[in-house]
Amino acid sequence: MPKVSSAHRAKRRRQILDGARKAFSRHGYEGATVPRLEKAIGLSRGAIFSYFPSKWDLFYALAEEDQARAGEIWLEEGFGGVLRHIAKERPEWIGVYFELTGMLRTRPELREQFLKRSPEVNARLVERVRAMQRTAELRDDLDAEQLGRFMGIVLDGIVVAVAAGAPVDIDPVIRLVSAAIAPQ
């Protein structure tokens, strides 16, 4: 009965990802040892690593989920919605990303993988930006990728503030970004 087996696998995968997110948030990436991952997930290392071959793969799957979720919010509510969503993220979880900047810098193959995560939702975002350039809702003297990268830079800046526990006043940021990307 492959249908039951597939539902079972999906449930297990969900259980592993939810537990891993908790373990990373509580102990950081380095601090999330295999025994701690086992405890937070409630499964043995054998079971966990049959779904995700390494700790990096576990983290990467969570980062892909974050990216896909942010992309969906972007498509539904616009860039302001994403900023508000990020500002409400748990700092403990967001801090895990910063633990990995050094590893991403020194391991180009992981950086390439990481920067290209969730390509489908990203392709839809670029398409949306292009459509809004055609209808003169966004400036078209810069290309869609440049506008996208700028919004990504602003998001990362907000993420830094959230991770450091600094308060962020989102509304002026939304007004300023809107002016930046509006037709000039």
Add this chain to the structure above:
Amino acid sequence: MPKVSSAHRAKRRRQILDGARKAFSRHGYEGATVPRLEKAIGLSRGAIFSYFPSKWDLFYALAEEDQARAGEIWLEEGFGGVLRHIAKERPEWIGVYFELTGMLRTRPELREQFLKRSPEVNARLVERVRAMQRTAELRDDLDAEQLGRFMGIVLDGIVVAVAAGAPVDIDPVIRLVSAAIAPQ
């Protein structure tokens, strides 16, 4: 001869800060143990800690220097100059900042100190922004602090890219920020 003594102290202080910057860049904040700091600086722990009471004070003094330098460039060359300066920073050093986001989040007294570093150059920056609002070079429907915080968020976003070793195309970012803060 207090003059000689003062010059000697300034030289020693410089030696300590330069060595500490190297040790932090090479080993990270946690990894920069006292023996490694001694080796990189070329002085004993007694000498080092007579100038800076703790490792945090050493890092803080370096972060103050960075902030003051960026502020000076900002005043002389404008925001674009700061972005170009940051994009050329050594990723190894910039990565040290990210190691500290968790500590800043969980220790409000350090966060307060850190966010208010180099107050003199910051006050001059806010004054400059206000003057440019009065002469209609910058928008005045948001206050100077809000414009300043936005530019800080963009800087932090660039810093994330530099720390992760991702390439940054600065010119479109400068054009977009200029449009954001221009009179609307």
